[in-house]
Amino acid sequence: MKTEVYGHFHPDERQFVDKAWEWVTHAGEYHETKLTEFLDPRQGFILQSLVNRHPDVIVRWEGGHPEAERKRALIAPDYRDLDHEDMELRVLAITSGEQKFLALEHGDYMGSILGLGVKRGKIGDIHVLEDGCHVVVAADIADYLAMNLTGVHRIQVSTKVLPLSALRNSEVKLEMMDLTVASLRLDGIAAEVTRLSRSKILAPIKAGRVRVNWKVEEDPSCGLKDGDMVSIQGFGRFKVLEVGSLTKKGRYRVQVGKFV
Structure with missing residues (x-):
């Protein structure tokens, strides 16, 4: 089974595949339940695909709202009713009386929280609001x-723990970019978005610091298409919104949304 499972995933993902398959088999064979930490969409895809292979296992997902990116999973034998199970999620509401507080961004909140020694898996989506921030967190922290x-970022803040029902989720903000590129290769589009040279963008790609749809992608020639999400460690992330028509010179028109 292991060989069959590994064939579908990147070698870097093997450790998570092992762990996820253990959760699934323990639920199916030993009637155990497992509440995971927050998983990113790629980990979620892996876990769901493994659950789908086991006829006696079900999984419930919760991240605070329907479009949540990071979610916790509750894995259990298929005879369990998971609808009313406590997914152990809370909302950390962050506010401040300082005017500069309103200029804080997603990365500022993330950095300050992780700076307290908290594991990334304990933190769900971070919602930057007009008057503060709501962070979905594991109840135990x-x-x-x-x-x-x-x-947060040298600005004094106040915090309060709220129930998940009080979550206010933010609209995703994208900086729109209209590009013309010679091809739809990852390195070409990523170079344009980050304003790096084609040669400089190769370093993070080959070092495994680039993910396409949350999966490590080390091939610079990988072709991108509508809907693809690309994250580059240290440079943020962007989404390919639309691949348009060719220009008269045979270049591709591509609309990209850069997360801000």
Whole structure:
């Protein structure tokens, strides 16, 4: 089974595949339930595909709202009713009286929370709002964060733990970019978005620091298409919104949304 499973995934994902398959088999064979930490969409895809291979296992997903990117999974034997199970999620509401607070961004909040020694898997989506920030967190670290998160990017903040039902989710903000590129290769489009040279963008790609649809992609010639999500460690992420018609010189018109 292991060989068959591994054939579909990147070698870097083997450790997670092992762990996820263990959760699934323990649910199916030993009637155990497992509440995971927050998983990214790629990990979610892997886990769901493994659950689909086991006839006696079900999984429930929860990330705070229907479009949540990072979600917790509850894996259980198929006879369990998971609809009313506690997914152990809370909302950390962050506010401040300082005017500069409203200029804080997603990365500022993430950096300050992780700076408290919290694992990434304990943090779900971060919603930057007009008047503050709502962060979906695991219930077991909510009080710790509320007590210890006193500042974000050198700005003093106040925190409060709320139930998941109080979550206010933010609209995704994209900086629109209209590009013309010679091909739909990953390196070409990524170079345009990051404003790096074609040779410089090769370094993070070949170092495994680029993900396409949350999967590590080390091939610079990988072709991108509508809907693809690309993240580059240290440079943020972008989404290919539309591949349009060719120009008279045979270049591709591509509309990209860069997450801000």
